[in-house]
Amino acid sequence: MAKKETATRITPVLLSGGAGTRLWPLSRALYPKQLYPLVNERSLLQETASRVRDAGLFTPPIVISNDTHRFAIAEQLRAIDIAPQQLVLEPEGRNTAPAVAVAACLAQEENAKALLLVLPSDHLIRDPKRFFEAVAAGKAAAEKGSLVTFGIVPTAPETGYGYIERGAPLQEVEGCFEVSRFVEKPDRPTAEKLLATKATYWNSGIFLFRADSFLEELDRLQPKIGTAARKAVAGASLDFDFFRLEREAFAASPSISIDYAVMEHTPAAAVVPADMGWSDVGSWAALQKIETPDAQGTVQVGDVIAEDVRNAYLRSEGPLLAALGVENVIVVATKDAVLVLDRDRAEEVKTIVEKLKAAGREEAEQHPKVHRPWGSYETIDAGERFQVKRITVGPGKKLSLQKHAHRAEHWVVVHGTALVTRGGESFLLEENQSTYIPAGTVHRLENATEEPLHLIEVQSGKYLGEDDIVRLDDVYGRSEG
DSSP states (O other): OOOOOOOOOEEEEEEEOOOOGGGTTTSBTTBOGGGSOSSSSSOHHHHHHHHTOOTTTBOOOEEEEEGGGHHHHHHHHHHTTOOOSEEEEESSOOOHHHHHHHHHHHHHTTOTTOEEEEEETTOEESOHHHHHHHHHHHHHHHHTTOEEEEEEOOSSOOSSSOEEEEEEEOTTOTTOEEEEEEEOSOOHHHHHHHHHTTOEEEEEEEEEEEHHHHHHHHHHHOHHHHHHHHHHHHTOEEETTEEEOOHHHHHTSOOOOHIIIIITTOTTEEEEEEOSOEEOOOSHHHHHHHSOOOTTSOEEESSEEEESOBSOEEEESSSOEEEESOBSEEEEEOSSOEEEEEGGGGGGHHHHHHHHHHTTOGGGTOOSEEEETTEEEEEEEEETTEEEEEEEEOTTOBOOEEEOSSEEEEEEEEESOEEEEETTEEEEEOTTOEEEEOTTOOEEEEOOSSSOEEEEEEEEESOOOTTOOEEEEOTTSOOOO
């Protein structure tokens, strides 16, 4: 009896290196939008990874990230029981073409004709059935050597998206077309003309192709990228569960998007039109369109009170947000920042972020709540020679064995049980118990239980910066001595 052939599975490539500046103040460089539960209880990264977890259709994903987000990404995937085949760390951001080239090189180690489905990790798709239908059409074209992109059926003359104009139907592949041209983000009159043709689509940034087909075109059009990717993979090293690309080789790659590098120039480009409830969640205005508004067209998220407010997006991540008699505005409040803007200028938030960076403001980069591989900490008060933090340590997690030259610390357990190492002794602290760590004393905090540990830390001393840490031992590879 002949052996039954199994269908070729697709390898998802999740791109998770963006900062999402247009969703400031929620999205920030050290904890960007793909890590946040913006529309439900799961983050956009988790939603994306879950969408392609069918073992019959997809392999485990290759995830491309940067060093800063590595532990958060690993933990979020672990929480939904997804183990990536590789979690690749870029030494620096070089845009999407080099990232995809690395994924293609890795996939080719198993199968030269491996199919790659490139997915930004911060997009939303609300109709999975139509997503799978589009992928099926794209797969048929990709197996024949096409470089497939997915064009979103437009619903409005959006100026924040690029457009794709379709050409003739692809022979022997139903639902797929040649690409006539790509159009940069247009002004509104141009966008209106594009929509009127009924043959143009929003550029989703989602791609499907064989690894060898993509690398062949990349080598023809941008050979330096392919060379850099191969060297970076060949010289890579394993760091726990992370695959670290060789720094100098990867940095030698041109920084360019996959669209500019390949898709806009290859004759092999094809497009699958798709109406799958897609959004790049690229601005607060885009997020407003996803949510269900009230009778006045206003979306309220969090602790919000609104009266006589129309066509607005009001969101609070902490303090009470009250609005009266306004319209067409976006107001977003976090614990340390408030954003107010005209809804029609939602795409311009990144200019605020640039001003914050130029002023050296930490609000551009990080939240009061800082995530670490062992949990998180949040500064709740600070003044001259003191700082108060709320610390959460996950089940079974522990901080590094460390010491501080300039500060002392007082720990008070408010929930759970802490295992404390202080100097040459180790002891347990229960709820409402406390201890003191003098400056210069070697110490470690550990949660050896299956429940989260919460405590209050009061720091005192002449210098309280986060760089006043000497790590002597660390399970996350951050030791300095």
